[in-house]
Amino acid sequence: SKKERANKKKEQRDLQACKSIVQELEGHEDAWPFLLPVNTRQFPTYKKIIKKPMDLSVIKKKLEDNLYKSREDYCEDLRLMFNNCETFNEDDSPVGKAGHNLRSFFETKWNEHFPP
Numbered sequence: 001s002k003k004e005r006a007n008k009k010k011e012q013r014d015l016q017a018c019k020s021i022v023q024e025l026e027g028h029e030d031a032w033p034f035l036l037p038v039n040t041r042q043f044p045t046y047k048k049i050i051k052k053p054m055d056l057s058v059i060k061k062k063l064e065d066n067l068y069k070s071r072e073d074y075c076e077d078l079r080l081m082f083n084n085c086e087t088f089n090e091d092d093s094p095v096g097k098a099g100h101n102l103r104s105f106f107e108t109k110w111n112e113h114f115p116p
């Protein structure tokens, strides 16, 4: 139907916006702690403390494999990644500070693409 075609277009637009946001996050100087899954041999307590690990490489793969039901679903994974960072890292640590900076950058991009 015309409505279904319009909705498909919106979904395609949203997916493209979500992909470009991830690309911008990956290029940010404070993205370095989030580019790959946390290495649990390097951080042995991480798996016990963080029940649902998340990072930009997983989010990018889920986008490419069309695994997000909606832009809200995608936004939830990004906020999970930043919340994990706050759980495990002190605010004034290098990773903690990077997390706060990158979260602020993300929320700004989110509002640019999807004004409340």
Ligand SMILES: Cc1ncccc1N[C@@H](C)c1cnc2ccsc2c1
Pocket: 032, 033, 034, 035, 036, 037, 038, 039, 042, 043, 085, 088, 089, 095
């Ligand atoms: C986001 C995060 N949360 C908790 C622990 C680690 C990380 N990131 C990893 C990449 C990381 C973060 N920082 C360092 C410092 C030396 S290796 C290494 C690896």
